[in-house]
Amino acid sequence: MIVQEEIKTYLQHHNKVNVIIAGATCSGKTTLANEIRKDFMGKEAVTIVSQDDYFKDISDIPRGKAGYLMDSIEAFHQEEFKQDIEKLLQDGVAWMPRYHIPTNTRMGKNKIVRSSRINVIEGLHTITLVRNIPHTICIFVDTDIEICLSRRILRDTTQYNIPEAIIRKYWNHCMLPIYQRDILPQRRTADLIIKNGGR
Secondary structure, three states, X not given: OHHHHHHHHHHXXXXXXXXXXXXXXXXXXXXXXXXXXXXXXXXOOEEXXXXXXXXXXXXXXXXXXXXXXXXXXXXXXXXXXXXXXXXXXXXXXXXXEEEEOOOOEEEEEEEEEEOOOEEEEEOOOHHHXXXXXXXXXXXXXXXXXXXXXXXXXXXXXXXXOOOHHHHHHHHHHHHHHHHHHHHHHHHXXXXXEEEEOOO
8 A cells, every 4th residue: 555655665764754644534544544553563563643532522612503513623622732742752652631522521631652663643634733743744535525424424323323414414514614624725735645435
């Protein structure tokens, strides 16, 4: 896969690489991160950090007319995320939060994370937030937006029992506008664009 080849090439000339993965909700960011870890298993340690762990509690997330703006960059503890990533990469270790998505609450900042030669940082806005850290390969997962919606419907109906009609309304009035305004522009500054066909 092209991402793994890029990582191997980078590590031939540097002692570590930070892989930043951004893209729409349900575009395959986490899947790609886990594939990188699997492909390097037994060869290189891989640390994965998710922006989702830095969601604010639901009471602190901004709201629009159609509901909470969960995909908005303002829904995250942005400065804390950036500071923790910097500490992880500078010191080799950092305490990071755990987030319980079903209740939209932080469970505490008690997860110890250690850096590796390959550090993968994935999330909706990661290129915007941390692209200036050194030794980076910035990746945008470019998945057809209708595929993202289908995956979101499947996930939210099965895991959280949310009716499809509500998901579609929220998608059209909240998620899609945020994607077009704030998430998709990261594609222009990515080093790699990975087309995800929706397997």
